[in-house]
Amino acid sequence: MVCQAHIAKCRLQGPHRPLHIYHQPGDFIIGGIVSHGGFLSTSATFMEEPPPVLPEELVVVPKVYQHILALAFAVKEINGCSHILPNITLGFHIYDSYTNARKTYLATLILLSKLEKCVPNYVCDTENNLTGVIGGLDSEISFYVATILDIYKIPQETDIPKSTGGIMDFSLTTCVWLVYGSAPVMNDKTPGLSFYQLTAQESLQYEGIISLLLHFKWTWIGVTAMDNTNGERFVHTVLQLFSKNGICFAFIERIPIFSFLSEIKDMLQQGAKIHDKIMSSKANVVVANGDFYSMAIFKWLPYLSEHDMTNDVKSKVWITTAEIEFTSFVYQRNWDSGLFNGAIAFEIHSRDPSGFHQYVEHRNPSNTDGDGFIRDFWQQAFDCVFPDITADQVEGNICTGEEKLENLPGSFFEMSMTGHSYSIHSAVYAMAHALHAMSTSRPRHIGMAYGGRVKNQNQLFWQLHHILRRISFNNTEGDVVSFNKNGEIASSLDIINWIIFSNQSLRRVRVGKMDPGAPSDQAFTIDIEVITWHSWFNQARPLSACTESCQPGFSKKVKEGKPFCCYDCILCPEGKISNQEDMNDCTKCSDENYPSKERNICIPKSISFLSYEEPLGISLAIVALSFAFITTLVLGTFLKNHKTPIVKANNQNITYTLLVTLLLCFLCALLFIGQPKKMTCLLQQAAFGIIFSVAVSCVLAKTVTVVLAFMATKPGSRMRMWVGKRLTNSIVISCSLIQAGICTLWLAISPPFPDVDKHSMPEEIILECNVGTVIMFYCVLSYMGLLAIISFTVAFLARKLPDIFNEAKFITFSMLVFCSVWLSFVPSYLSTKGKYTVAVEIFSILASSAGLLGCIFSPKCYIILLRPELNNREQIISINKMKN
Structure with a gap:
């Protein structure tokens, strides 16, 4: 009686479809809950529009x-x-849940109770x-x-x-x-x-x-x-x-x-x-x-x-x-x-167990006992009905039982597991x-x-x-x-x-x-x-x-108000690259590398310095040696004609000193060509500053000599006591020693040294001579410029003195060239980078030196070599008388 009462409590109220039971007894029982049914269907046939779903079954x-x-x-x-x-023997029961809560509860209770009965809490x-x-x-x-x-x-x-x-x-x-x-x-x-x-x-x-x-x-x-x-x-x-x-x-x-x-x-x-x-x-x-x-x-x-x-x-x-x-x-x-x-x-992960295909292939409603699901499955899958002996007529296709499971569409059944x-x-x-x-x-x-x-x-x-x-x-x-x-x-x-x-x-x-x-x-x-x-x-x-992928060379920029997957592609900024697609940010190349034109890879920088192997370097070297050779020829010409009046005029020793200094100026340019070394870096600016100061000092001494010589010719002039080698030598030595002191102080405080510049040029590593302290470098230039301006001023004032051998007007032109070159040097030097900075300085050295050589000595060489008849005292006196 107790069991009967429990069974009554478990039954669902109202008509419902019986549960399918696939039963095999055994020593151990395994229960199964499957969702074989439970969805609404219709008897309508689908053509071009989906059918209305009606709760028919x-x-x-x-x-x-x-x-x-x-x-x-x-x-x-x-x-x-x-x-x-x-x-x-292993046995099993299988129950249909119908994807329905009540029937799932019932099926689970039956599994926990006596076979095919619902007897909760009783065994x-x-x-x-x-x-x-x-x-x-x-x-x-x-x-x-x-x-x-x-x-x-x-x-x-x-x-x-x-x-x-x-x-x-x-x-x-x-x-x-x-x-x-x-x-x-x-x-x-x-x-x-x-x-x-x-x-x-x-x-x-x-x-x-x-x-x-x-x-x-x-x-x-x-x-x-x-x-x-x-x-x-x-x-x-x-x-x-x-x-x-x-x-x-x-x-x-x-x-x-x-x-x-x-x-x-x-x-x-x-x-x-x-x-x-x-x-x-x-x-x-x-x-x-x-x-x-x-x-x-x-x-x-x-x-x-x-x-x-x-x-x-x-x-x-x-x-x-x-x-x-x-x-x-x-x-x-x-x-x-x-x-x-x-x-x-x-x-x-699945495989097809051996024998499963044959096992499935032989499933048939007519030869399968105990399978409470197969008839319903067969009718639904093959869209047919089994004849009912209690019905007068059967609607729809008749199930023969000979239909083949392998003919069903994949969404209905698969032969593989x-x-x-x-x-x-x-x-x-x-x-x-x-x-x-x-x-x-x-x-x-x-x-x-x-x-x-x-x-x-x-x-x-x-x-x-x-x-x-x-x-x-x-x-x-x-x-x-x-x-x-x-x-x-x-x-x-x-x-x-x-x-x-x-x-x-x-x-x-x-x-x-x-x-x-x-x-x-x-x-x-x-x-x-x-x-x-x-x-x-x-x-x-x-x-x-x-967004389409940002190609290498671009980075992503998220659009405001959009998900982070929606972005714009922006070109990497200068100095940075992106070597992958859809990079959030560009990366900076190391100091030894530079970005490619497409900004997608880093390329090793080339080593750059003004060398003798490149056209610019060899050209400047040839020009420097050529001017040095011309200077040597001029010096030889003057030495050969040292007894002539034109050579003796205006202090012969100062002339020789100036020519030797100009020779050294041209050769000094060679110190700037080639890979920078410690010794060349120490000598470059110091030699340049001192040698040029000596040259400009010589020009200044020559100009002063011209002025004093003219003033000494006037009756009763006291200037005669100043005319002579002592004054000119004092001017050259004193002016040169001041520049030498500046250079010595420079070398003592912060001397130039070989340096590597990885930043000035984007594609090159520049080997250069670091000047050490820029202030001392500009002090050297400023002092040299001061001497040039003084020389130019004195020469300009003495340019019209009546003397056949008056050099003042030629010195005026030479100083004008000299000052023009070095005034243009400063902005050019600051605006160029790498080896071109060195080339600008070499060019300025050669141009200013050539200006001094050409403007001062070419007129004298013209008279010595082409007009020797003018290079005598009688001719000079007659010319002076004609001028007077």
């Missing part, structure tokens, strides 16, 4: 039937294997208890199962053998629960329930999607998720993870789910807006998250639009998560799935291996499984939990099956390219893998050569970026 998702076959096939294999659970002595539950294809159904399983737990303390190391938790579930779909989303109010998840870790899936997006440089993407708790959790997670990796979102859309007929119109209107937003977006990549059946909902999108999309064949690259399977509702039999051709799917089915297959083997390990280590527990006391039975299940947490084995296909500390299977993810043909058949091409056991740099692998893209992309690799 519940419809199955045909593809889920393979999950049932995977469980049954695994149990069949185990029962036929002598190495696992010998002499023990008869002769009844077999449930060993494990495999189920929960989506997170919502898993949550319903979790709610019931969590209630039925027995708090007790059980000692663990010493080898296991400690005491287990007090709260232990009455059976083992393995989830092969989305894990249930728990909240703070939900008690903690231990379960084992057969799908890959979510973190691995997120990491794989990010790696895929970054590999193809898809930084501007859209996201679609189902409008439920699981979808909201996915969106919240990817928003943070993707943004940290430089990925932006063009849109985030939540696909509505309807529960009542009155919601369908609103759902279609909302879906039309979502479709138009997806298709009009610049983002060519859409990351889709959902549950097992979500793809069937996504198939509505091509038929929902607020605009005329007749000629629009645009598509996107769809990236689907592992929970999504290529499925269809039965009324979508003839719907075109071409929108998803070329999709890249992350799928649970899918990832979810492979997870179920692994889950059954995990249970079997755990039971085998328990039975071999504790033989006495076997007897307890057939009606022992409840306390001992709970000890049995505790042992099963303990073993399952640590189990590791190779399945029939050689894949390792084991769980981590969180109860998640240590499995990899396959990256699959969906190729959908016009007849809606599906071919899966494995193009990559996400392997958590591989080194970090090898965890993600992909072969882009075998990927088939949607025809809209013309087999070119799709691009998905808010």
Whole structure:
């Protein structure tokens, strides 16, 4: 009577479709919860517009039937294997959840009660208890199962053998629960329930999607998720993870789910807006998250639009998560799935177990006993009905039972085992291996499984939990099956390219893998050569970026008010480069390098100095030597004609000193050519300053001599006492010593030294002589300029003195040239860089020296060499008389 009362309480009120039961008795029982039905369907035929969805009957998702076959096939294999659970039969029950809370609760209660009866909180002595539950294809159904399983737990303390190391938790579930779909989303109010998840870790899936997006440089993407708790959790997670990796979102859309007929119109209107937003977006990549059946909902999108999309064949690259399977509702039999051709799917790693294809191939409604699902599946999948002997006539096509499963479209059924089915297959083997390990280590527990006391039975299940947490084995296909500390299977993810043909058949091409056991740099692998893209992309690799990539030589500048993936490309500033695409900032080249013209690479700078090997250097050297040779010739001419009046005039010794000094000036220019050395740097400016000061001092002495000589010729003049070598020598020596003192002080305080200038010239490293202190350098120039100005002034005043040998006017021209050269030297010196600075100084030395040589000595050489008749005393006296 007690049992009958409990049964009555468990029954659902009102008419409902009976639960499917696929039953096989055994020593150990495994329960299964599948989402085989629960969606609304219609009897209308789809033509050009999607049909209205009417609640005429519940419809199955045909593809889920393979999950049932995977469980049954695994149990069949185990029962036929002598190495696992010998002499023990593994049994199972499968119940349909109908994706309905009430019926899921009922199915779970029946699993925990007597076979095919709902007797909560009561276990008869002769009844077999449930060993494990495999189920929960989506997170919502898993949550319903979790709610019931969590209630039925027995708090007790059980000692663990010493080898296991400690005491287990007090709260232990009455059976083992393995989830092969989305894990249930728990909240703070939900008690903690231990379960084992057969799908890959979510973190691995997120990491794989990010790696895929970054590999193809898809930084501007859209996201679609189902409008439920699981979808909201996915969106919240990817928003943070993707943004940290430089990925932006063009849109985030939540696909509505309807529960009542009155919601369908609103759902279609909302879906039309979502479709138009997806298709009009610049983002060519859409990351889709959902549950097992979500793809069937996504198939509505091509038929929902607020605009005329007749000629629009645009598509996107769809990236689907592992929970999504290529499925269809039965009324979508003839719907075109071409929108998803070329999709890249992350799928649970799977293989095709040996013999599974033949096992599936021989499934037939006429020769399958105990399968409560196959007739409904057959009718829905093949769009036919089985004759009912109680009905007068049958509407629709008659099911013959000879239809071939391989002829069904890929969205209805696949002959190869899918990832979810492979997870179920692994889950059954995990249970079997755990039971085998328990039975071999504790033989006495076997007897307890057939009606022992409840306390001992709970000890049995505790042992099963303990073993399952640590189990590791190779399945029939050689894949390792084991769980981590969180109860998640240590499995990899396959990256699959969906190729959908016009007849809606599906071919899966494995193009990559996400392997958590591989080194970090090898965890993600992909072969882009075998990927088939949607025809809209013309087999070119799709691009998905808010802004075209900034090429090397440019950097990104984020647009104000836009996501960070939307930016402008600006040219790198001078001195900086970017050698990769989409760099946030340009980098500065080292001092030894300079940016290329395109500013994408750093080029080693060339070593630069004024050398004898280059045209400029050799030209200046030749000019200097040429003038030095001419000066030598002039000096020789004067020495040869030293007794002539024109040579004796204006202090012969000063003339010789000036010529020697000019010779040294020309040769001094050679110190500035060649690689700077310590000694040449010390001599350059000091020699230049002192030698030129001597030259200008000689010119000054000659000018003063001319003036004094003219004044001494006047009767009664006292200037005769000043005329002579003593005065001229004093002028030359005193003026030269002042410059020598300045140069000595310069060398003592901060002497010039060899230096490397890496900054003045962008493409050259300049080897130069650093002047040490610029102030002393300009002091030398200023003093030399002061002497030149004094000489010019005196010469200018004496230029009209009546003397045939008067040099004043020639000295005036020479000083004018000299001052002009050195006045133009200063701005030229400051405006040039590198070896050209040295060239400017050499040119100034040569030009000013040549000016002195030409203006002062060319007239005398003309008379000596070409007009010797004028070079005599009588001729000079007669000329003077004529002038007077």
